[in-house]
Amino acid sequence: MAAGLLGFCARRLLAAAATRGLPAARIRWESSASRAVVTPSTVAGKRAPEPAAEWQEDPELEEENLYEKNPDCHGFDKDPVIDVWNMRVVFFFGFSIVLVLGTTFVAYLPDYRMHDWACREAERLVKYREANGLPLMESNYFDPSKIQLPDDD
Numbered sequence: 001m002a003a004g005l006l007g008f009c010a011r012r013l014l015a016a017a018a019t020r021g022l023p024a025a026r027i028r029w030e031s032s033a034s035r036a037v038v039t040p041s042t043v044a045g046k047r048a049p050e051p052a053a054e055w056q057e058d059p060e061l062e063e064e065n066l067y068e069k070n071p072d073c074h075g076f077d078k079d080p081v082i083d084v085w086n087m088r089v090v091f092f093f094g095f096s097i098v099l100v101l102g103t104t105f106v107a108y109l110p111d112y113r114m115h116d117w118a119c120r121e122a123e124r125l126v127k128y129r130e131a132n133g134l135p136l137m138e139s140n141y142f143d144p145s146k147i148q149l150p151d152d153d
Contacts, residue, residue, distance in 0.1 A: 067073050076086035
């Protein structure tokens with residue numbers, strides 16, 4: 001395969017040199033795999049067809065403006081139909097699912113930092129102290145008789 005490809009390339013190079021009037025080196029090339037022999041004399045009489053257009057580098061591709069083809073482009077795809085469906089899917093999941101269900105989920109979360117429990121407990125203690133004739137608030141947070149202090153040594 002590689003030897004046949006080399007033989008083909010060598011013939012093309014010799015043909016190109018012969019058609020342009022360049023001096024071709026007098027070499028003989030033999031391929032061991034395909035048994036092809038290429039000499040300059042075999043290609044000298046042949047003329048390559050003229051190319052229809054000059055070969056040139058690929059021009060630098062400019063970014064395609066999708067708004068010229070589709071003025072309602074949302075930027076998801078080049079195809080207008082796929083672009084509209086992708087937009088609908090993104091907005092459905094983005095607004096309906098995330099915002100609506102997400103807000104509902106956050107609204108029904110359990111008590112954050114037990115704020116509601118603390119209010120209910122305070123109301124219960126106020127009712128208990130009023131019913132037993134105790135002051136609503138005491139100056140000592142802890143009962144001083146239960147606190148064991150170290151000696152004054």
